[in-house]
Amino acid sequence: MTYSPSTAAEPATDVGPVARLITPTGERVADSTLDPWAGDVDDALLVDLYRDMVRTRRLDTEGVALQRQGQLGLWAPCLGQEAAQVGTARALRESDFVFPSYRELGVQLVRGATPAQLVEVWRGEEQSMGDPFTRNTAGPQIIIGAQTLHAVGYAMGIQRTPGADGQPSDDVAVAYFGDGASSQGDVNEAMVFAASFGAPVVFVCSNNQWAISEPVAVQSRTPLAARAPAFGIPSLRIDGNDVLAGFAAMRWALERARSGAGPAYIEAVTYRMGAHTTADDPTRYRDPAELERWRGRDPITRVETLLRGRGALDDDLVAEIAADADRLAAQMRTACLSARTRDPLTIFDEVYAAPHTGLDRQRRAYAAYLDGFEEEAR
Known part of the structure; x- marks a missing residue:
């Protein structure tokens, strides 16, 4: 069945109700479904989540700049979507296998991608992103939705591959995709197989409201999370700009998959603040007022506000985290400018x-x- 957020969850008036644990103004609120999966999260972990989001945003900014300067062939910005990526990825364990789309910069960063790997893939370099089994994370998938089939196939392989003790592993495969991909046949076929075989796979749909220039309301008359139960897959619909909600929802989904209960689906309602890719001009189809509304729901600002209010974050630590992100961005730029493409x-x-x-x-x-x-x- 589809999860309906509790009355304690603050509604996002233009996208329908969503479950959340941190409001846009930085207040911690209760949610009967998510709270059991976030009860042990302390301020130290929240600071780490904040740090990963700041790093993601800084590297994203650098990636856009490098593309504009002609150093990268393309870049897919993730500005505004850091919480959905970092929160869910941080809930995984190393042995789980991740199949991301081309926009999951934060997921790749959490999974250990180096600054060099993050730019090599957008230069089309040989062996970009390295050996996927060193991080149990596939490279960015450009074909819309194809990674969901890969994830389900891998999950079915987990079911059929005994471990050293002769028992199947309780590892989980995770597929990340966008709202536009949810309309692709591959995604729906993947969900059919996942449900039919009870595959240990989690589907994470980052609903950023736009499939290039197509609004999500044109793709679906109901929330995307409502599609999953039709396949026999339970779902949660969360505030994708709330990193703690993403962390808790992924824990819920992982527990279901690990226990043998089958797949789960998370719709993270967020917003793409930048362009679809650097080849896109969103000013041609987006209302500036909509952009401003979502700017007030910034995923990084709300966690910073919460942590400052608790005394767990101050100006010195904010500056330290920003400087760390700048160092990573400098490494990324150096790697990009020093890369040498092989002869065609x-x-x-x-x-x-x-x-x-x-x-x-x-x-x-x-x-x-x-x-x-x-x-x-x-």
Whole structure:
């Protein structure tokens, strides 16, 4: 069944009711469903969550700047979505396997991605993001929704692979995707398989209100969390700008999956403050007043307000965290500017283990194509 937020949860008037534990004004509120999963969260953990969100936003800002300066081919901003990413990712354990979309910068950062890896992927470099099994996290998926099928397949593999004790592992696979992806066939097919086989997988839908220029209201007449129960998958609809709600909801979902009860679904209602990608101009389709409303629900500001009120955060610590984020951004810029792309023709070098005539023809054709640019330059 779909979770209906308790009356204690403050409604987000333009998106419907959502469950939350920290209000936009930085107040801690009670929620009967989420509170049991957040009871042991102390101020030290909240500071860590705040730190990860600040890092994510700083690296996101740097990524946009690098793309605008011609150093990256593209960048998918996550400004405003830091809480949904950091909160859910921090609830995972290292052995869980994550399948993100292209916007989950915060998830990749929490899962141990280096500043260099974060930019290499947007330069199209070889082995970008490294070996996925070192962090149990796949690289960013560009094909909309495809990662949900990968996650369910991996989860079904968990069910069928005994551990050292001969028993199945209780690891969980997690798929992150956006509201636009929820309209793709892949996502719905993945949910069919997950429910049918009781796969240990968690679906995290970051509803940022816009699928490029298409508003979510055009895609669905009901909350996206209401779709999951039709497949037999229970769901929670949370304030995606509340990092503590994300952490608690993921704990709920993980416990269900680990216990053998099957998949779970989280809709994190948030907002994409920036462009869909750096190839997009959101001013052509978005109302500035809408942007301002969501600016008042900033995920980082609300945690900072809460922690300052508790005496767990002061100007010195805020400055220290900001300086740490700046150091990571500097490392990211250095890695990007020092990266050297291999010769284009080397793309054919390791496709097959043995010589292949078809590949040779493709190599010659591509070489001729590249030569054409040199002729035009002359």
